[in-house]
Amino acid sequence: MVRGSRSRRWTAVSVLACAALLAGLPGPAQAKGFRARTLIKGIEHPATFDVAPNGDIFYGERLSGEIRVYVRDRDRTRWFFHIRKVVSSLTSGTGLLAVTLDPAYPDVPYVYALATRRVSGSVGRRCCGSPTTGARERR
């Protein structure tokens, strides 16, 4: 990704991994037999999430590239990670698209993400290492 000209930039769909640092309100409209119990509201476009074994929910905000955690026991959220350079648009279907936890989480404390990002050579070198073989790092 560093071969491009100085000014060349593009948006790439990237799979990312980052190591973990840690570890009702009335529902909306109802239909037959089921209802929605609100866990958290007032967040911005949580287009993707995954549920940890302890019930915490890691969710990705599509437009900002922020990954946050809904901490079930405390009924509050906390910041987890910011995927930088995310290019996002509701009309184009871009942004932070997917977040998933390692199946062995939290014993294997990795969180995986899929995002469209604006990539330049310098950014690629600094934060990302080899795009296909870079070892994961514990933050």
Added chain:
Amino acid sequence: MTVLFRGASAGSQHNGGKIVFGDDGMLYVVIGERHSAGLAQKLKSALGKVLRLEPDGDVPSDNPFGRRNPAYAYGIRNSFGMAVDPMTGALWETDNGPECNDEINRIIAGRGYGWGSHATCSTPPSPPRNTNQDGERPRLPEWWVRTPIGITGLAFCSDRRLGHRSEGAMIFGDFNFNRIHRAFLSSNRRTIEAESAIFTHVRRVLSVEAESGRGIFFSDSKGLYRLVPK
């Protein structure tokens, strides 16, 4: 943060996607075809594919199109839902059609799912073949709907939190009508026998996930929710 895989440039539409771990410990990634239907049939492009990667981003040596090709299945248009059936380990995926034919596919290694440059909503061929006619022996969806619902997240209900009937059922969301659907699989869990909408939300349903013992969760543009019986 480590970049594990960098696909082709994103586009103005159909960027997908979703990532899940398979029963084999591999990372499965579905990426849309960037509004270029022909790319979904090109095995050298990562677009319009379900990809299979090692958790560190390497390409597994037993991938169906060669040890250097991350592609696992092709002919995908634009997906926002993928999940592993906990009872069989099978990989299922939702795919948005154009002005017709939203669909659910059971993903099999090396198979094509038919989206490509010949796709049309006109007939013949009759649906769903009209949007699934490209490539060699295109595999038709296990479920499809002629009027697009904007199919989104997909999960499997692995417990009885939604009632006995829902245990083992497939649950998926839609963007256009704010609904959550339940689908019943056949006894061998290879096909879908019945589907119905079971809940209408106040906003568009984005993602749907399951956690064993904790039920079904979903999101909209403003929040996270748990689907519970009345």
